[in-house]
Amino acid sequence: MPTLNEVALHAGVTPATVSNVLRKKGRVGAETRQRVLEAIAQLGYRPHLPARALAEGRAPTIALMVSSIANPFYPEFALAVENALRRKGQFLIICNTDGDPQTGRAYLDQIAGTLSEGVLVMNANLDFEDLRTTELRGAPVVLCMWERPLDPPGLPCVAVDFRLAGELAAQHLLSQGHRRIGAIVGSKVYGIHAARYDGFVDAMQAAGLDGAAAPVVYAPDTTQGGYAAARDLLKAHPDLTALFTTNDLPALGAMQAAADLGLEVPRDLSVIGITDIQLARESRPGLTTVAVPTVEAAELAVELLLELVEAPENGARGDGPGGARVCVTSKPRLVVRGSTGEASTR
Amino acid sequence: MPTLNEVALHAGVTPATVSNVLRKKGRVGAETRQRVLEAIAQLGYRPHLPARALAEGRAPTIALMVSSIANPFYPEFALAVENALRRKGQFLIICNTDGDPQTGRAYLDQIAGTLSEGVLVMNANLDFEDLRTTELRGAPVVLCMWERPLDPPGLPCVAVDFRLAGELAAQHLLSQGHRRIGAIVGSKVYGIHAARYDGFVDAMQAAGLDGAAAPVVYAPDTTQGGYAAARDLLKAHPDLTALFTTNDLPALGAMQAAADLGLEVPRDLSVIGITDIQLARESRPGLTTVAVPTVEAAELAVELLLELVEAPENGARGDGPGGARVCVTSKPRLVVRGSTGEASTR
DNA sequence: GTGAAAGCGCTAACAG
DNA sequence: CTGTTAGCGCTTTCAC
Numbered sequence: 001m002p003t004l005n006e007v008a009l010h011a012g013v014t015p016a017t018v019s020n021v022l023r024k025k026g027r028v029g030a031e032t033r034q035r036v037l038e039a040i041a042q043l044g045y046r047p048h049l050p051a052r053a054l055a056e057g058r059a060p061t062i063a064l065m066v067s068s069i070a071n072p073f074y075p076e077f078a079l080a081v082e083n084a085l086r087r088k089g090q091f092l093i094i095c096n097t098d099g100d101p102q103t104g105r106a107y108l109d110q111i112a113g114t115l116s117e118g119v120l121v122m123n124a125n126l127d128f129e130d131l132r133t134t135e136l137r138g139a140p141v142v143l144c145m146w147e148r149p150l151d152p153p154g155l156p157c158v159a160v161d162f163r164l165a166g167e168l169a170a171q172h173l174l175s176q177g178h179r180r181i182g183a184i185v186g187s188k189v190y191g192i193h194a195a196r197y198d199g200f201v202d203a204m205q206a207a208g209l210d211g212a213a214a215p216v217v218y219a220p221d222t223t224q225g226g227y228a229a230a231r232d233l234l235k236a237h238p239d240l241t242a243l244f245t246t247n248d249l250p251a252l253g254a255m256q257a258a259a260d261l262g263l264e265v266p267r268d269l270s271v272i273g274i275t276d277i278q279l280a281r282e283s284r285p286g287l288t289t290v291a292v293p294t295v296e297a298a299e300l301a302v303e304l305l306l307e308l309v310e311a312p313e314n315g316a317r318g319d320g321p322g323g324a325r326v327c328v329t330s331k332p333r334l335v336v337r338g339s340t341g342e343a344s345t346r
Numbered sequence: 347m348p349t350l351n352e353v354a355l356h357a358g359v360t361p362a363t364v365s366n367v368l369r370k371k372g373r374v375g376a377e378t379r380q381r382v383l384e385a386i387a388q389l390g391y392r393p394h395l396p397a398r399a400l401a402e403g404r405a406p407t408i409a410l411m412v413s414s415i416a417n418p419f420y421p422e423f424a425l426a427v428e429n430a431l432r433r434k435g436q437f438l439i440i441c442n443t444d445g446d447p448q449t450g451r452a453y454l455d456q457i458a459g460t461l462s463e464g465v466l467v468m469n470a471n472l473d474f475e476d477l478r479t480t481e482l483r484g485a486p487v488v489l490c491m492w493e494r495p496l497d498p499p500g501l502p503c504v505a506v507d508f509r510l511a512g513e514l515a516a517q518h519l520l521s522q523g524h525r526r527i528g529a530i531v532g533s534k535v536y537g538i539h540a541a542r543y544d545g546f547v548d549a550m551q552a553a554g555l556d557g558a559a560a561p562v563v564y565a566p567d568t569t570q571g572g573y574a575a576a577r578d579l580l581k582a583h584p585d586l587t588a589l590f591t592t593n594d595l596p597a598l599g600a601m602q603a604a605a606d607l608g609l610e611v612p613r614d615l616s617v618i619g620i621t622d623i624q625l626a627r628e629s630r631p632g633l634t635t636v637a638v639p640t641v642e643a644a645e646l647a648v649e650l651l652l653e654l655v656e657a658p659e660n661g662a663r664g665d666g667p668g669g670a671r672v673c674v675t676s677k678p679r680l681v682v683r684g685s686t687g688e689a690s691t692r
Numbered sequence: 693g694t695g696a697a698a699g700c701g702c703t704a705a706c707a708g
Numbered sequence: 709c710t711g712t713t714a715g716c717g718c719t720t721t722c723a724c
Contacts, residue, residue: 048400049457052702055703074421114347137347256630278416366694394717400719
């Protein structure tokens, strides 16, 4: 592979000049530039990125920490991140932690601030301590989907109003006349989906129902988790006419459970999810859900991160007097498909 | 971030010595090593990967070119690749081409041989010419899932016997008494799924049936594609008792189409796919399919690629006299779930 | 066993 | 406008 030096020789100029025409900085004479460009084309020169990274003290690479690809939402999000990064001339390193903080830390130790200039974190189950350390080492960190805009994590983040998502879901069910609604929460109690459930409870209460009294079950954030939870819920409370679920995957599982119990969706039971993953469109019937601005969140996260990378003078966290920066996406919005309908009275 | 030099100062040795203890080469006195190790721990030193890459002339990074994350198989495969790479101390850069050769070429131009020492290609819809160029530039290329072991592509690859997969699928249906079987091929005619369909046809003929005469339709490799194809097929040929599909996604779509036509799977219609993606397990009923050794393919691909990276003296393609290296995975195997059953006579 | 020195390919002042 | 001069942080002969 030809080096910048060889290009310079070939064009009869010095490396500095070649570098200048490459990065369109430092003015270069039109005729010289022409010669250099020709040499570049002729030799098929391509800049050696690690060398550039070393000289610039900055690598063209961002790391995305995720906990699992099993959840189909992550690839969708990763794709959006990759797109946004590409437009900014950055490359994406995928760091799969398998939900293991150890693995996450190992990744951070190895590449944060060296191979990758910044770190995007998507539910990777990392120690916040490790993330703080990473920041201190000079590699900005951005949390990609913080669920509670009003309760910032002390780390730069992109926040999505998931409480509202839960509220919208509940309101939709209520507007269809449902009063006996079961809730399936795809996390531990007070876990990551707490805000979503809070929104649900709020909406129920606003409608004069005791949301907290509505039957709720906490389950793994998977199809199977939703399946088992829905089965249990429906057996214990045969009078339920709708199921609120904090994520699409368990919602899909809930629909299967309903089918297995001989219930027809939406005639006998309405099911609603949150997120609007690809699969929600493909199920039969289509899953009604509250869509979350995934692409926007990815773009904001990339933007925020690169901003922090480029302006380390504000501290790696973009702290204003108020602490780390928080970007809020546009609001989630209801997407009505076939899995919800008017409440029946069975 | 502390540099190796600072560590050396701190330990009262020279950079060379620190480097030696770091890479466990060139023997170092036990006592000196101890001092260096302490200095490293104390300063929290971590090697600067780009600098190392520059000095070594080799980056710790591999690129995976994929065409889309929409197909759920790709994330599964990417995950397996990431795991394999991590074990080898390499990092994974995801290059999404969106099926666009231009984007693919741009990626290759930028990182092949600079940021990434080698390239894994997974159905990225790239020009073979571009891949050859990449090889010539010194960055080995490995095709991750070549479908025809007997018909090597002239590029190093991991091959999976997809013809056999098609054959196994057909044999399974035949063994259940199906004789009128429709085929849905998830690619263009003579396209990427040709080998799978060939296997199907072969098995049919071996059973004394004219496989080529079995109704076949070519469709996009998606749920919707399979849905539409199955619907058309079943309407045109109401006597079909089974559907062979060259991929799981269209198979899942086919099951939906059957349901919408009032057919019960597997009582009225059997459906079989190929690959065994995660979703195949989660559908109702579970999808019978021919599982392909995804993880093994990923591991072999990584192994082969790194071998080529480390031994460029054989040419970047590992050419023996017979051309580029071909690794064949273990055989696909049938996974029976609920979507297939004894042929009915409707 | 350890140190000195050169250099990987590129950028970034600063001179001229 | 272009050339000169230092590095960036690390590896790697090759002496000592």
